[in-house]
Amino acid sequence: MGLAIAAKPKGEDILQETDCQQETRPTCVGWGEKIEEQYQKTKEHAKTYPYVWGSYILVYGGFGLWLTYRWRKLHRTEDRVRGLQERLRKLVEAEQSRNSSALTEQSTNSASVTNKAPSDADKVIK
Template sequence: MATEQKAEGTEQTNGDNPDVGFVEKVEAKYHELRQHAETYPYVWASYTVVYGGLGLWFAYRWRKLRKTEDRVRVLQERLRQLAQAEESTSSSSSVPPKLDKPPK
């Protein structure tokens, strides 16, 4: 009987404002998780270690990938500049430059 009245009371609040029901659900879930964390601290510590370690590893790999991409971009730009310089020198003089051979 008491649960029926309680259910009717929550339906009335949910009917007026749908956000109120959402906030209540979030708060109830938060309290449930908090109680579980206080009851089983070693389980939550292991979650923290495992997922924290994975997060750190992904962050490390992501940063390393970004640094590699930056180095590749710099090398590509340098290669592009060398190709343009070589192209401009070959187009400005139609005669190929003489190569001086060292005396033997």
Template sequence: MASQQEREKDVQSTNPHGFREMVEEQYKKIKENAETYPYVWASYIVVYGGFALWTTYRWRKLRKTEDRVRALQERLRNLVDSQDSAISTSTTLEKAPPSIDKSSPK
């Protein structure tokens, strides 16, 4: 007898129409509970809403900091590249032998 009732419940839960009724019934229970205990639900909203706002704030602050660090790293990389190219240019000029011009009289 119990197994037959379990099969009927399984059939209802797999049936889309039964699933919809189950969701509507659950919604009605939650709505009734919220109307019965509004202060409890309001406290949940305040606490978890505040936590969500704080998390969002920290996440955005972290992203802005990361963007700023990436920009500074790129500036530093460009500065180092420009200094390296300036040093390599000056060393090649110093190492180049002076040109000897044979046409000028001594």
């Protein structure tokens, strides 16, 4: 067998290699033709095996519905959390403004008490 391969002229080997390379190339040239060919293959397969395609639709359709359900539930939860965070932020701001106004009022009261002139009752007789 090794002798038969070695006995072939080199030109025939090159010719056979180029024939193999040409056979492996796809016959379609453009993208549109490739897509059309794949569509025809898929359509023929779907007509030949309808139960297989029905199961694909059932399984992947159910999976898609479940993902859609979970996605919507997640977004509803996020919206609810954002609303609660906004309410909490407003409550904290209101509490801080009340505390700062009360603190300011106390500081003005204490300042007015210390700056006030002693009254007659406050005077001590020496």
